[in-house]
Amino acid sequence: MSGVPVLRAEGIVRRYGAVEALSGASLSLSAGEAAFLVGSNGAGKSTLLRCLAGWDALDEGRVELLGRRFDGADRAQRTLVAFVPDVPAFYDDLTAGEHVRFVQRANRLDPADDLAEELMTRFGLDGKRDLLPLSYSRGMRQKLALVLAFARRPRLLLLDEPYGPLDPEASRVLSALLEEARAAGTAIVASCHHDVPGFCPDAVLRLEDGRLSAERP
């Protein structure tokens, strides 16, 4: 499969009524490539990430995951993708630790694989596993969502404003995790309004008026 991009999007159009949020967005990312998605408020960043994740239907265009059309319907394909939206959602009645176990089971991860536990510790959540995410602060919920996403070792990682609510220490942890995921061959798209500490993307994707342009530093 070498040479086949992990993610390829061609001519994505997404409309909300009369508003055309995306007007033909195209991109391609290989294994181990990380792109930051930038653009002003309302430029369409969240919309693009939701379309790439298979959460929103496209009005036109096509998304391919490892060379196969992807629309979020196929379970096996879905296990390859992790998406952390701008406001992560959790089950009301499950503790943080139960979320971790649920994601491990749902994705058939090896129970002996303690990456999730290691991630909980790196984000300082190891003493908070018996609490409900509802009782977490916004930054703690973001950390838990990131733990659940990275623990799956996805081929494609999509992150909507992942640094937003994180404190400087947690931001450094996230940058280190992105670096490790990139080294392991994960393709990454993360929307960001600012430069972040400790991580330099391979490409910057700029959304303007629903159109996407790529800059490779």
Ligand SMILES: Nc1ncnc2c1ncn2[C@@H]1O[C@H](COP(=O)(O)OP(=O)(O)OP(=O)(O)O)[C@@H](O)[C@H]1O
């Ligand atoms: N559910 C919706 N219904 C109607 N319009 C929507 C919906 N979601 C997004 N839009 C519109 O689509 C456009 C793109 O919105 P989107 O949230 O993707 O932008 P964004 O770049 O993520 O913005 P921000 O930086 O503020 O998070 C905006 O004009 C927005 O008003």
